Amino acid sequence: MTLLLGVGFAGSSVAAPGDTENGEQIYYKRCLACHGEDGDGLGPAAERLNPPPRDFSSGQYKIMSTAFDEMVPQDDDIFRMIAEGMPGTAMPGWSDILSQQEMWDLVAYIKVFAGYDEEEPGPLVDYGTQVASSPESIARGDELFHESDRCSECHGESGKGDAIKGLKDDNGERTWPRNLTKPWTFRGSNSPKDIYARVSAGIPGTQMPSFADPDSTKVLTIEDRWHVANYVESLAAGTERVNPDNTVIKAGRAEGGIPTSWDDPAWGSAPASTFMLVPQIIAKQRHFTPSNDTVTVRAVYDDEQIAILVEWDDRTRSIPGDEKAEKISNPDISEDSVAIQLPIEIPEGMEKPYFGMGDASHPVNIWQWKSGTAETSSSVHLMNGQGFEDIEQREADSIQVAATGAYNNGTWRVVFTRPLVTTETDKDIQFQEGVFIPIAFAAWDGSASEAGSQHTMTTWYWLSLQSSSGSRPFFIALLAALLVAGLLYFWVRSARPQ
Ligand code: HEC
Ligand code: HEC
Secondary structure, three states, rough: HHHHHHHHOOOOOOOOHHHHHHHHHHHHHHHHHHOOOOOOOOOHHHHHOOOOOHHHHHHHOOOEOOOOOOOOOHHHHHHHHHHOOOOOOOOOOOOOOHHHHHHHHHHHHHHHHHOHHHOOOEEOOOOOOOOOHHHHHHHHHHHHHHHHHHOOOHHHOOOOOOOOOEOOOOOOOOEEOOOOOHHOOOOOOOHHHHHHHHHOOEEEEEOOEEEEEEOOOOOOOHHHHHHHHHHHEEEEEOOOOOOOOOEEEEEEOOOOOOOOOOOOOHHHHHEEEEEEEEEEEOOOOOOOOOOOOOOEEEEEEEOEEEEEEEEEOOOOOOOOOHHHHHHHOOOOOOOOOEEEEEEEOOOOOOOOOOOOOOOOOOOOOEEEEEEEOOOOOEEEEEEEOOOOOEEEOOOOHHOOEEEEEEOOOEEEEEEEEEOOOOOOOOOOOOOEEEEOEEEEEEEHHHHOOOOOOOEEEEEOOOEOOOOOOOOHHHHHHHHHHHHHHHHHHHHHHHHHOO
């Protein structure tokens, strides 16, 4: 499958001739709900989608390898968006559901809405000669990216999309510059060739401009566009990624006291675990470009205390009451926030508490940090939950739950600390070495209308305090996982045709 797609993308001439009539039938079944009967993007499911489904009658396409001053995309471009979908938007990929031919039929059909069935695609972006990535090329790209704020103006100093201004697309919809350190959010890919095409053609209909346009004051030569592309690709190198096999945060033992700030070198030795954040409320005000899509966690402990460092990318530091912050926020700004959820009683074996905020037989502790407003500093909150409706507010000080946060170039880093044991043993989790402790996280982007029960969250994972003598349960679990993985590997290999 991948191979076939690869061939399709390599050039624009391999497009199989599509059958418009068949395309129409598939369109009615699969695409109409969002893109509408007339291809105008006004299907019944389109309401509230941001970005909205494409209006095919406008003839505007975003992910094109056609030169910036031309409208008509390559057939390959359209095919690819249908096959792969557009990450971070409601546009799904169809390659698992539709055959190659069916997707070409769709290409033929949707071109009709703008009369593109009767026009030749515009000329390709001029790729010149690709400059291979190298430390020198990346360094040059870094310079060009920041020179006169060429890209950093919108994508931020470190490329995390922590824009300094509110951006709207041509339809007046709120748009966010891409967080370039997270390649899985790219609508195209983060291969240098793809980035080169986006930088050259721009993303029509959005504020992402073309840097091949000679009228642009920030125009780049072909060679310089390759340097920038190599630099942008390199931004993903340091990004912590979700590893679906990793479900355990391993807390190491700290020598010489636990760290209380995020930049303490002691964190260096703590392994990072990165988890997916998913929206808690799927209902109204769905926004498909949540800045908070992953959270990275590290933990260490000593004889007395545990410290947990939670990091996540957020494009906006949301400060209610601050004029600048309110300018780039949605109208109803609230504080940024993060919370940790832990069961009060560590379950036997591997039973996890109820997915929500605990239930009557599985009460949970919630530690929440809030970023503060123009008038108030950040704050720490302690709650006990037995379900969404049954939340008891407690004094965080009473059991010494503490938290400090810092925002830097598009990333929040918050350190929570707490003594391992408390006096209220029936109300608080008592941390122990060598057992699996369920743990879950939630985050709020206050500039994107996230407050109260509207937020993103992880599912339950495990926290394990690794005693220095080695943790038996962990190794047993690991061994079991490895055995299963090994068997699977063997099975997949032997099942594969030679
Ligand atoms: C659940 C809603 C939904 C469905 C169903 C859907 N789309 Fe989309 N589609 C979108 C959205 C939203 C966008 C715009 C994404 C953006 O602007 O970044 C989009 C964009 C596109 C684009 C534009 C690509 C570009 O580069 O601008 C194409 C082509 C497309 N869809 C084809 C299809 C086809 C063909 C089908 C049916 C097989 C389909 N879509 C089904 C939501 C949907
Ligand atoms: C005026 C603001 C602005 C400037 C300047 C800008 N961008 Fe963007 N960029 C955006 C926006 C907005 C998007 C997201 C568009 C969308 O909604 O899909 C984006 C998206 C991107 C993407 C994502 C492509 C994909 O496949 O998803 C890349 C890569 C990118 N920009 C690179 C750059 C580079 C490199 C520069 C400088 C040479 C630059 N941008 C300058 C606003 C800007």
